[in-house]
Structures are given as C-alpha cells and as structure tokens.
Amino acid sequence: MTENDDARHEKETKQYDDWKSQIRSELEAFEGEGPPSIDELWSVAQNESESAASWIHDMPCTEQEIKTAKGDVLKALVALEMAEDRLNEVR
Known part of the structure; x- marks a missing residue:
C-alpha cells in the first residue's frame, strides 16, 4: 500500500465508524x-x-445504488451488533 492508499483507508474507516455511531444512536x-x-x-x-x-x-x-445498498447493509449490521450486545448483557 502507498501512503495515499493508507490515508484513504484511514479516512474510509473513520467515515464508516461515524456512520455506525450515527445509526446506533x-x-x-x-x-x-x-x-x-x-x-x-x-x-x-x-x-x-x-x-x-x-x-x-x-x-x-x-454508484448511488451501491451507496444505498451499503447503507441498508450497514444498518442491518449495527442492529445485529446491538442485539448481540443485549443478548450478552442478559447472560
């Protein structure tokens, strides 16, 4: 990976984490x-x-359809992670 690739990956990771946090809220x-x-x-x-x-x-x-599908998948993932967290709290 080049420095540009690393910087882009870091930016995408932060954006992904921000989206997950927003969806969780x-x-x-x-x-x-x-x-x-x-x-x-x-x-x-x-x-x-x-x-x-x-x-x-x-x-x-x-590009727009991909973004839409990714948003739906991400929301599903966050919901599953939250359900998993709640199941672990019950145990």
Whole structure:
C-alpha cells in the first residue's frame, strides 16, 4: 500500500465508524420509544437486509445504488451488533 492508499483507508474507516455511531444512536432512540428490544433489533436487521437484497436485485449497478445498498447493509449490521450486545448483557 502507498501512503495515499493508507490515508484513504484511514479516512474510509473513520467515515464508516461515524456512520455506525450515527445509526446506533438512531436505533437507540427507536422512533422515540427508547432502546429497542432484542426482537425489535432482529426485525430491523431482517428488514434492512431484505431491503438491500431487493435493491441489489432490482436496480442497476451505479454508484448511488451501491451507496444505498451499503447503507441498508450497514444498518442491518449495527442492529445485529446491538442485539448481540443485549443478548450478552442478559447472560
């Protein structure tokens, strides 16, 4: 990797972490109802992953469509991570 590649990777990693943090905050608020339950997080993950799969299937491969699908997948991942955290708290 070159220095430019390293700098780009570092920037993308920070942006990814910022997005995850923002999504986590949005999910914690859960439509004004407070922290979501494990089942609600599971449902969010299911809906977002299905949305991403449908989007990928139906839309042409453009930069915007890729960003949209990545956003859905990232939200599903954050919801799964939060559900996992809550399961570990219960144990």
